[in-house]
Amino acid sequence: MQKNVPVVIFATALALAIGLMNLLAVHPAEARVCDALPNVEWWVNSPAKIKKLVQTRYKGDWDAYIVGWRRYHDSMQRSLENGEARLIKSRGITLRGPTLVVHVLNIKKRIEVLDCLSGGNQAAAENLEAFATAAGGEPAENSPVRPSQLADAGKCDPLPKADWWNNSPAAIKRSVAKRYGGDWDKYIERWRRHYDSMKQSFENNQPRFVKSRGVTLRGKILEKHVAKIKKRIEVFECMQRNVEASSAAARLSPAASRSSVAAVSGAQMDLEVEAHCEDARAGFKLTNVGEKWPRMGEINIYRTDTRALIVKRRLRMRDSQQMTFKIPRDKLKGIGEVGIFVKPSWYEREFKYDATANCGE
Secondary structure, eight states, X not given: OGGGHHHHHHHHHXXXXXXXXXXXXXXXXXXXXXXXXXXXXXXXXXXXXXXXXXXXXXXXXXXXXXXXXXXXXXXXXXXHHTTOOEEETTTTEEEOTHHHHHHHHHHHHHHHHHHHHHTOOHHHHHHHHTGGGTTSSOOGGGSSSOTHHHHTTTOOOOOOOOTTSOOOHHHHHHHHHHHSTTOHHHHHHHHHXXXXXXXXXXXXXXXXXXXXXXXXXXXXXXXXXXXXXXXXXXXXXXXXHHHXXXXXXXXXXXGGGOEEEEEEEETTEEEEEEEEEETTEXXXXXXXXXXXXXXXXXXXXXXXXXXXXXXXXXXXXXXXXXXXXXXXXXXXXXXOEEEEEEEESSSOOOOOOSEEEEOOO
């Protein structure tokens, strides 16, 4: 009788194990904790609403719902790989380059979470392993615009220097914003034409005269200068990607991190005005990139719906001075969009908002 005890114990343990496995197989969803859905403002981002949608519109068929998102991902991925732009009609937003990278990654993450919400299975997990090549192309990291570019913001090489060049990245960004309306393509194209011209002179053994410094470049010196221009263009392209990636993250993330920058120019006044949202609270940061103001000026912040004045400050900004203005908490209630207007006292500016912010959820 005692010889059979180990057999009985083993059989009991095996029965318990099989019972536990069956229990987990019947209730797999109870053991799953799904990640949060990526927050894209024009998507349905509530798991409860999505489950209701699948029940009512797809009669509980999660595969039919998810396959639509897979096709959408494949389409967006192909556009990214082909260097195409995509229009989100419902929002009037055009996605290209880094902004499209963000969107493709959000779609992929959404599908992973939807699979989790549906209960998922091993086959679905295997499909996700091959997800990067679902569009029939190379994985996203080998496409013309890589997701890693978003993480590499700020890691551009130093600018090669010449005495007559602007060598400050911050000053170059201000110049692009002020003189080119933020259009990096136009700015870089100017440098490409300069590169082609200098390169042609070197190949034809023609010297080039730099009027602003009274310097003549020829031979090896000109060759090195041409190489510097080429490297400078590469750094500009890196800076452009970083600026666009930062802008993309601001547009596609929650209101707590949205921001935009505008340039304001006039008689003896050059400003950068940044509108931003922090914890659903609007604010504006002013940077004087010109000379000290000749006289006092006004900083006026309004509700854009009623043009009611919320904040008014009189001041005189020094050169390179920065100032931040936030809406007082006791005046936040019921406010949607707010706008700022900088009013100098030494000349007349036509009224228009220099920047606006809407920090509502």
